[in-house]
Amino acid sequence: MDGWRVGIGYDIHRLVEHRRLVLGGVEVPFDKGLLGHSDADVVLHALGDALLGAAGLPDIGDIFPDTDPTYKDADSRRLLGEIMAKVRAKGLVINNVDVIVHAETPKLTGIKRTIAESIASLTGVAVERVSVKAKTNEGVGPLGHAQAIACTAIVSLVAAVGGHPSGGVASDNA
Known part of the structure; x- marks a missing residue:
């Protein structure tokens, strides 16, 4: 399998009380969480869709349908x-990951590195190949009114070094 592949993913969930907030596999201290069939981790859901798209596979909803009780409250990790x-x-294998979390609140400045480290650990890619950014919606729409959190993720994939699918990361020479 030659060449580069690129995938993009997006997810959004409403903020509600009595749920924990999990972003990128990291529990974020906040008085609300995201509503969803699983743990509603928008970062890992968007990343998952980006990976699946780049690999030419079905989307996350096809693989883990919200109609299947197996995935009720599932850990997105x-x-x-x-x-x-x-x-x-x-x-x-992953060449790089780029993530934007769209959230008016909570402010994620102090936790972006932790989320990047979590993504790196979960995917087997060097943390230097993972970028996590946080943006507000400047008070516009449901994101801007702190009613929801969304995430956009883009990934690039390359053939595993030596062609072995067990390879975890792309060569630094890629």
Whole structure:
């Protein structure tokens, strides 16, 4: 499998009381959390869709349908692990990850590095190949009114070094 592949993913969930807030596999201290069938981790869901798209696989909703009770309150770290196994089985590895979290609140300045480290650990890619940014919506729409949090993720994949799907990361020479 030659060449580069690029995928983009997006997810959004409403903020509600009595749920914990998980972003990128990291529990974020906040008085609200995201509503969803699983743990509603918009970062890992967007990343998962980006990975699946780049690998030419079905989207996250097809693989983990919200109509299946198996995935009720599922830990998105586990779901991402299953996605990574599918990507590796196609002989692909991550070259880089770029994530934008769209949230009016909470402010994520102090936790972006922790989220990047979590993503790096979960995907087997060097943290230097993971970028996490946070943007507000400047008070516009449901994101700007702190009614929801969204995430956009883009990934590039390359063939595993030596063609072995067990390879975890692209060569630094890529």
